[in-house]
Amino acid sequence: MEDLADAARARGEVDGGTAPDPVNAAMVRHWLQAMGDTAAPYLDEGLAPPAMLQVWTMPGPDGGPRPSAVDTVLAGLDARGCTGVVATDCTQAYDRPLRMGETPRAATRFSSLRGPKSTAMGRGYFLTWDTTWYCGEERVGTMTFRVLKFDPATRPEPRAPGSAPGGTPEAPPPPPPRTADTAFFWDGAAAGELRIRRCADCGTLRHPPGPLCPACRSAAADHVTASGEGTVHSYTVHHHPPVPGRTAPFAVALVDLPEGVRVVGAVTGADPADVRVGMPVRADFARGGAEPPRWRPADQVPLPALELELTRTSVTAQALATRDFTPVHHDPDRARAQGARDVFLNILTTQGLVQRYATAHRPGARVRRIAVRLGAPAHAGDTLVLTGTDRPREGRVDVRGTTSLGRHVTATVDLEDR
Amino acid sequence: MKAVTATKAVIAGIGATGFSKDSGRSETRLAADAALDALADAGISPEEVDGMATFTMDPTSEIALAREIGAGALRFFTRVPYGGGAACGAVAQAAMAAASGTADVVLVYRAFNERSGRRYGRAVPQDGAPTGAPASQALELGWHVPAGLATPAAWAALPARRYMHEYGATGEDFGRVAVQMRANAATNPRAWFHRRPITLEEHQASRWVAEPLRLLDCCQESDGGVALVVVGARRARSLPRPPAVIEAAAQGSGAGQLTMVDFYRDDIAALPEMAAVAERLWADSGLGPGDMDAAILYDHFTPYVLMQLEALGYCKRGQAPALVADGRIGPGGDLPVNPHGGQLGEAYIHGMNGIAEAVRQLRGTAANQVPGAGHVLVTAGTGVPTSGLVLGAYS
Numbered sequence: 001m002e003d004l005a006d007a008a009r010a011r012g013e014v015d016g017g018t019a020p021d022p023v024n025a026a027m028v029r030h031w032l033q034a035m036g037d038t039a040a041p042y043l044d045e046g047l048a049p050p051a052m053l054q055v056w057t058m059p060g061p062d063g064g065p066r067p068s069a070v071d072t073v074l075a076g077l078d079a080r081g082c083t084g085v086v087a088t089d090c091t092q093a094y095d096r097p098l099r100m101g102e103t104p105r106a107a108t109r110f111s112s113l114r115g116p117k118s119t120a121m122g123r124g125y126f127l128t129w130d131t132t133w134y135c136g137e138e139r140v141g142t143m144t145f146r147v148l149k150f151d152p153a154t155r156p157e158p159r160a161p162g163s164a165p166g167g168t169p170e171a172p173p174p175p176p177p178r179t180a181d182t183a184f185f186w187d188g189a190a191a192g193e194l195r196i197r198r199c200a201d202c203g204t205l206r207h208p209p210g211p212l213c214p215a216c217r218s219a220a221a222d223h224v225t226a227s228g229e230g231t232v233h234s235y236t237v238h239h240h241p242p243v244p245g246r247t248a249p250f251a252v253a254l255v256d257l258p259e260g261v262r263v264v265g266a267v268t269g270a271d272p273a274d275v276r277v278g279m280p281v282r283a284d285f286a287r288g289g290a291e292p293p294r295w296r297p298a299d300q301v302p303l304p305a306l307e308l309e310l311t312r313t314s315v316t317a318q319a320l321a322t323r324d325f326t327p328v329h330h331d332p333d334r335a336r337a338q339g340a341r342d343v344f345l346n347i348l349t350t351q352g353l354v355q356r357y358a359t360a361h362r363p364g365a366r367v368r369r370i371a372v373r374l375g376a377p378a379h380a381g382d383t384l385v386l387t388g389t390d391r392p393r394e395g396r397v398d399v400r401g402t403t404s405l406g407r408h409v410t411a412t413v414d415l416e417d418r
Numbered sequence: 419m420k421a422v423t424a425t426k427a428v429i430a431g432i433g434a435t436g437f438s439k440d441s442g443r444s445e446t447r448l449a450a451d452a453a454l455d456a457l458a459d460a461g462i463s464p465e466e467v468d469g470m471a472t473f474t475m476d477p478t479s480e481i482a483l484a485r486e487i488g489a490g491a492l493r494f495f496t497r498v499p500y501g502g503g504a505a506c507g508a509v510a511q512a513a514m515a516a517a518s519g520t521a522d523v524v525l526v527y528r529a530f531n532e533r534s535g536r537r538y539g540r541a542v543p544q545d546g547a548p549t550g551a552p553a554s555q556a557l558e559l560g561w562h563v564p565a566g567l568a569t570p571a572a573w574a575a576l577p578a579r580r581y582m583h584e585y586g587a588t589g590e591d592f593g594r595v596a597v598q599m600r601a602n603a604a605t606n607p608r609a610w611f612h613r614r615p616i617t618l619e620e621h622q623a624s625r626w627v628a629e630p631l632r633l634l635d636c637c638q639e640s641d642g643g644v645a646l647v648v649v650g651a652r653r654a655r656s657l658p659r660p661p662a663v664i665e666a667a668a669q670g671s672g673a674g675q676l677t678m679v680d681f682y683r684d685d686i687a688a689l690p691e692m693a694a695v696a697e698r699l700w701a702d703s704g705l706g707p708g709d710m711d712a713a714i715l716y717d718h719f720t721p722y723v724l725m726q727l728e729a730l731g732y733c734k735r736g737q738a739p740a741l742v743a744d745g746r747i748g749p750g751g752d753l754p755v756n757p758h759g760g761q762l763g764e765a766y767i768h769g770m771n772g773i774a775e776a777v778r779q780l781r782g783t784a785a786n787q788v789p790g791a792g793h794v795l796v797t798a799g800t801g802v803p804t805s806g807l808v809l810g811a812y813s
Contacts, residue, residue, distance in 0.1 A: 174543075177553075177560035207682065208561045214674065234583070234686065236567070236575035237629040243541045243568045249626070252567045254576050254681050262682050266566045277583040291564035 001113060001125065004076040008110035013132070014069040018105040019056040023048045023098045027321075031055065034321035035349070036308070037356040048098040050367040051355040053133060053141045054348060056098070057106040058323035069110040070129045077149040082124050084338055087347040089146040091371040095139055104133045104140060111144070121339075124150025152339060175290065181211045184223050190289030194226040196261055207261040228283035229298065230255035233262060237272040251275045253295050268294040269389055269398070296389070303361050303388040303397070308353065310403075312380040315343045322348035332380075344377040345384070350401070350409050357386045358397040358413035365415035376405035384408060426517035428654045428661035428812065429509070431460025431647035432774040437610050437765030440534040441641035448529035449478040450486040452643035457487070460647040461658035462523055469494035469521030471512040471648075473504040473528055473768060474551070483527060494521035498669075499551070500677055501538075502716060502799025503691075505769030506807045510667035512648035522649065528770040529643025537639050541568035555677055562679045571636050571719065572628040573678040574801055578721035579630050581687040585736030587724065589630055593621035594742050595720040596634045596762055598755070601748070603763025606785040610638060611763045635720040637761035644770035646777075654812055662777040663810040665793070666702035670694030671803035678801050689722070692729035692797065695806040699795070700731070703808040707731040710808075711791040712779050713753055714772035717760040722800045727753075730795070749786065757786040769798045773807065780811040 032038050042049050059066045108131045115125030131143040178186050188195030197206045199213035200220035235253040251267035268284055280298035319329035324346040327334035335343045378384050388399040401409040433455025435448050457464055467489040470480035480495040494515045498504035512524035600616045603609035624633040654661050672690030700706050715726050724738035733741045747755035758764045758775040765771050776794040778784040796807040
């Protein structure tokens, strides 16, 4: 395989030709309808949605001919039995929006081949290439695309839920210890509340709680629900040794609440290197009562969830609107032959839905970059739930998409206010 | 009023195994080897042992050790909780027993395979607490371990970070403590890190464990055992080697304290438990910080050495980094700290090896002897309810 990769690399940038049609309102409208993003103002502004970048130069249903820097490597992998293909990562960056009437041209450059690797899909190779789009001589956008080419015959047996590799059952972490004195806190965490013990006699707040009020020795207690705001009093970034269930480095903070007590919780939504004493944070209850509330930088805003029912019609319409005619996205038999449950979303659609979700909460912002990492497939018949966090300080929206199979996509969208 | 221990009991003998990373011996064997070594040092027959004091975390029961060394019937046994905070406390309790006549010969011991066996530096289970700890301590950890705060270094990191924030201390300030301890260990043949000093640059280049703590801010994990023999002062005259007089012994906790996760008091960049111990030590001994010729400070994590210097009255709050940078804790300084290299350099035997070092200093037999040492301060683990000793040379 290395010789194939070297040969592909030696080809340098390979011109894939210009789009068959200029950027046009019909394809934009069709795409926006398929994505359910018809409220977006692209048509009024005469601009193409950024996430459509690749659509303009997709090969038609006949598959080509469109020369690319990776076709020889793909053919070589097919010849070695790695006939299956799934996209794993895609990062698109947009220099500027495409305007109606412009005709982009794509060129590809082979980047790397890694493998063979054992994956959940079977043994295969990760293949990465870079695509650049031009209008005339002007670069308008770039993309780094990574796929797994795998041998479907080597696919491992699916693991039973809750079992670890090797077949030994993986016990979930035991719940935090609770007693009659502390149950209210964990019940609150599960319900999305940060509860603080209050003495029913003298009103003193106390955390961590115990059976009595140390101020007046009363056992009578209720609780207040904290605002969820706080300030980092101290913190650590844990590196070593390993902590079960965590990926180091991770930050844990001791947080001063305006109510007058302190609470410890993991930090979420921030690079551990960015945590500081004095940083304003807000409680995040995504993990329910399995641990104390996590703490998220206060300037981050959790976005409301968007539920999308996936049907064969919607999946197929989206595949066609993105000019992706790979059979697994419209032909259930071909999808099943590859080991899928049904037809499933193509990556260009996932990008489009991520863009729709991120921009719906930031009207008027310009999309500069979309990076997606794909996980479990999103099949027709399933529901895709998009959730996200707006991080205005970084100009970024984090998006997560989940189906019944787990995480379908983890994405970041960089936005620039106009 | 002076406590009953003051000048009424002495440490008659010290003993230890070698310190290693893989002893190849059972923990009870280590305890027995250290105990017999200490009894031989004291010139006291094992049959005379009638009291035992150790840590709640120690894996060898008092009667198991008594069986192995052929001790007689025991009249006194006790265990002190809170991990390394127990070290001087076990001596304090032994001293009370010996001074009061409850027991004549009290063996204080601590032995474990803490590197080759259960390593204290590892993450604790989500619903767990140290062996033998009460359920309330598991409950304390239960507010922290599920949040990912699961190791002693991570627990120590929060006060350390706050200390930096309050006083502008830096990682190099922590590093200078480690460098001094390793320099001391380099000339102590007992030390694991004998002939292996470090530079501040090496400290700064060592990997993060739990920021702001680097690997070289954290004490070692060791296999080994240390034992001490405590007897009443009446017996001091007949001992073959000079004993160390227990001038004062104290235990202490801060108000509202938690164990290792004591993050809820107003000021987490200080050690009120050590201040409580110090107050008692100075009052009972009639001595003050300036009277100490050396100090054995519990050095599980370097920032706690700085905070102890402040709690013990050697400088004002936040000024310990300057005290250390001025060389005052090194040899020839006005308070040589851990001439044996401490737990960073010699071994981590939960503070017990430091008590043995204090006795050597008072006898004039230490590897890095402080000339004419007449009084030595010893502290136990911090971040937990703790303890301390003022030991004096016998004359």
